[in-house]
Amino acid sequence: xxxxxxxxxxxxxxxxxxxxxxxxxxxxxxxxxxxxxxxxxxxxxxxxxxxxxxxxxxxxxxxxxxxxxxxxxxxxxxxxxxxxxxxxxxxxxxxxxxxxxxxxxxxxxxxxxxxxxxxxxxxxxxxxxxxxxxxxxxxxxxxxxxxxxxxxxxxxxxxxxxxxxxxxxxxxxxxxxxxxxxxxxxxxxxxxxxxxxxxxxxxxxxxxxxxxxxxxxxxxxxxxxxxxxxxxxxxxxxxxxxxxxxxxxxxxxxxxxxxxxxxxxxxxxxxxxxxxxxxxxxxxxxxxxxxxxxxxxxxxxxxxxxxxxxxxxxxxxxxxxxxxxx
Numbered sequence: 001x002x003x004x005x006x007x008x009x010x011x012x013x014x015x016x017x018x019x020x021x022x023x024x025x026x027x028x029x030x031x032x033x034x035x036x037x038x039x040x041x042x043x044x045x046x047x048x049x050x051x052x053x054x055x056x057x058x059x060x061x062x063x064x065x066x067x068x069x070x071x072x073x074x075x076x077x078x079x080x081x082x083x084x085x086x087x088x089x090x091x092x093x094x095x096x097x098x099x100x101x102x103x104x105x106x107x108x109x110x111x112x113x114x115x116x117x118x119x120x121x122x123x124x125x126x127x128x129x130x131x132x133x134x135x136x137x138x139x140x141x142x143x144x145x146x147x148x149x150x151x152x153x154x155x156x157x158x159x160x161x162x163x164x165x166x167x168x169x170x171x172x173x174x175x176x177x178x179x180x181x182x183x184x185x186x187x188x189x190x191x192x193x194x195x196x197x198x199x200x201x202x203x204x205x206x207x208x209x210x211x212x213x214x215x216x217x218x219x220x221x222x223x224x225x226x227x228x229x230x231x232x233x234x235x236x237x238x239x240x241x242x243x244x245x246x247x248x249x250x251x252x253x254x255x256x257x258x259x260x261x262x263x264x265x266x267x268x269x270x271x272x273x274x275x276x277x278x279x280x281x282x283x284x285x286x287x288x289x290x291x292x293x294x295x296x297x298x299x300x301x302x303x304x305x306x307x308x309x310x311x312x313x314x315x316x317x318x319x320x321x322x323x324x325x326x
Contacts, residue, residue, distance in 0.1 A: 057311025058091075058169045061298075062191040065198065066207025068178040071229045072197045073101040074268060076175040077135075078279045078288070079195075082295035084134045088170040091128070091136040093312075095187060096177045103139055106131050107275030110139040117161065118154075124161040132280055136169070159313045166311035174315070179207075180214055188215055190318030192310055193223040195259065195298075199230045200240050209247060216252050225259040227294060237261030260294035262287050 063076045073096065080090045093114075094102035103110055110129045116122040131137040165172070176187050188194045194215065198208040208226075215222050226244065231237035238261075245256040265287045271278035279288045310318070 057166045057309040057314060058172045059193075059309040060172045060174060060191045060312060060315045061193050061195050062174040062176050062188045063195045063197060064176040064184060064188055064211070065178045065196065065204070066180070066209070066211040067204055070178070070197050070199045070204055071262075071268070072096075072178065073105060073175050074272070074278075075195075075197050075227060075229060075262065075291075076173050077102060077105055077131075078277050078291045079295055079298075080131075080135045080171075080173050081133045081277055081279045082292045083171055083299070085292070086295060086299065088299070089136075089168060090134075090171045090173065091138065091165065091169045091312075092131070092173045092175060093138045093140050094175050095140040096175055102137060102175055103129075105272060105275060105277065106137060108137065110137070113139040118158055120154075120157070124164060128165070132277065155317075159317050162316055163311065163313035166309075166313055169312075172312050172315075180211060185211075185214055185218070186319045187315075189219055189222065190310075190315045193225060195225050195227060197227045197229050198240070198244070200228065200232070200236055205240060205244060209244060212248055212254065212256070213252060216254050220254075223257065224254070225257040225298070227259050228261040230264040231261045232264055234261065234263075259297055260290060262290045262294075 063072055063079070065072045073094075076092060080092050083090045092102055096102075108129060108131065110127075112122045112127040114127060117124050117127050127138055129137045129139070174187055174191060177184050188211075196208055196211065198204045212224055215224065226241055228237040228240050231240070241258045241261070245258060248254045248256040263286050265278075265285065267278055267282045267285050267287060271281050274281060278285060279291055282288055
């Protein structure tokens with residue numbers, strides 16, 4: 001890790017210290033609201049391009065980070081709500097073992113967890129909870145790690161049950177743990193795409209690079225999209241994205257996709273205390289607009305190819321193989 005950190009710091013220094021303009025992060029997304037033009041949530045949503053329900057397996061995104069405490073779960077739940085506002089059918093799987101942050105931030109107490117379905121005590125449909133604004137939610141708990149104790153017949157039965165969700169949902173967001181554990185890496189590799197959350201803090205950026213390096217070593221074709229959270233300005237976010245992208249391309253030969261940023265805002269703390277996502281509690285805030293823009297970029301055609309979706313069944317099939325045969 002020390003070598004990685006030194007390499008990253010040196011690479012950033014060598015690539016120059018020139019800061020980018022605030023327009024450097026701008027990505028054409030049709031009717032997306034400009035960063036400089038605040039607008040009420042109702043106006044924003046009404047202007048968004050609404051996509052019809054698509055066929056094929058659900059698209060699976062893991063939201064992960066190189067270190068904890070970067071706001072990954074807040075990104076997951078607010079992004080899910082923004083996608084639901086775009087008329088996609090969305091579910092979240094809380095796979096951050098032992099912490100159950102999604103249910104806490106939603107203010108929910110799920111009656112059943114993934115483990116209940118794994119042990120055949122409940123059906124898949126029985127463990128799905130109703131979240132806000134049409135978003136569905138599954139409490140993963142230690143369910144993913146339990147896969148290593150299942151035989152082939154049990155795994156096949158679980159995957160068969162999960163395949164039903166692929167017919168119901170367009171998008172499934174996996175809120176993973178943080179770091180470089182085998183389980184977190186396995187979930188990232190099994191998903192269609194990785195949404196990597198970092199903050200401008202040097203330790204967060206360095207750990208994000210370490211995770212990218214680990215993923216690329218196992219799958220050079222893995223799509224990684226970067227979100228900078230808690231940025232003090234668009235300028236700072238653009239600078240972090242640019243430097244991390246350049247380092248990844250130079251040393252890993254990986255094109256890192258810049259997905260967007262979320263500003264540092266005390267409204268996030270208020271929303272956590274209220275157990276209400278800020279996209280619902282503070283829909284006209286800058287942070288809410290930022291998440292809506294990220295949702296739009298994520299669902300552009302280049303990022304959302306129906307034929308590439310593995311679905312939740314494919315995701316669990318992939319991660320079970322990874323955990324069993326790593």
